Amino acid sequence: MFSDALSDLLAPLARAMVAHGVTVGAVTESMKVALLNAAIEAQGEDVSDSRVSVMTGLHRKDVRRLRSDAPMTDGRKTANRLALLIGHWATAPDFLGENDRPRALPRDISSEGPGFDDLVRHVRLDAAPGTMRRALLDHGAVTEDDDGRLHLVTNALVPGAGSKELVAAYRATLTTHMTAATQNLLAAPTETRHFDRVVKYSHLSDGSVAELEALARAESQALLERLNARARELQDRDADQGVHGRFAAGAYVLPEQDTKKDTE
Incomplete structure (x- = not known):
């Protein structure tokens, strides 16, 4: 039951x-x-x-x-906006520099290309560029040099411990996964089910757990970065068509050290 x-x-x-x-x-x-x-x-x-x-x-x-x-009220707006902004900055060609790395952005357009204010407007966040700049600085996602240029220091939003954004991220990721799993649970035999898989192993040494954790983190991060880049391209292409389809994909890793060996 x-x-x-x-x-x-x-x-x-x-x-x-x-x-x-x-x-x-x-x-x-x-x-x-x-x-x-x-x-x-x-x-x-x-x-x-x-x-x-x-x-x-x-x-x-x-x-x-x-x-x-x-x-x-939905407390996820700020976290979602920051994540979208960082994701676009990290993948959109107009905001990349050498070796396809996110380039430092001045506030306004320069000889190198669009500036930070252009980035905010392009992502259509319905928020003032100054507000988003302050939020990114507060979260440590960017640094500002002496010339006032912003440098992206992370390709993903990682909210601080105990922050409202961390609660918002917890809410968003669990809600998305639970929605997919629940739809699979309730799907009729003829309906297509969402992809939802997990790999679980036990009786592993701490070294093996650490090795698998590192592999899972690296492979998952690479996949999510590829999906993010392609999703941004498709969203730019579809933005003016009046469409509202949504897509979400996530990954999690749950390594557990061997605690029984300490009590035996």
Whole structure:
């Protein structure tokens, strides 16, 4: 039964909740919102409060209250904008220099090509260049030299420990993976399923775990960089066609050292 799997599925989330001081009251409220949204997605916006109550077990007064509440704000915007900006800077030919490395960018266009303000406008972030510049500096993703040029020091956004952006990244990556896995779980026999695979091995030495971790990191990073470059090219090509298709791909590595040897 699916309900038997819930404890395992919720265990990592529970650890994060405890670490962030999230109590059962807040968890319950979030679950109510999720159940309501799932029922509406399944039955349509016109589904009655009574029907939602039957489907989810929510009390009708909770359904009415939640439906009248203002939608929750999405805290992922800043992280998404920074990731898009860094990804474009690292792959778009206009912003690359020698050896196809991201070149240092002045604020405005120069003899070398477009500047940072042009980059922000090209990515269509709906944010002021000055705001994005400050955010990149605050996150340590860029440095600024004495001439005011910005140097990209990372090809991916790595939020700082405890930051709002780290929570946003946690939310975005887990939501995307869980969405793909859930759609596979619910897919009809005739429907195409998303690619979702994992390689798991046990009885490995710490050295073997470290070797596999290094290999997985390098291969995954190379794949994601290739996908990012091609996705940016395709997005530039499709940008003026009024299309809204989405694509997401991710990778994770979970090495675990041998802890039993220390207790034997």
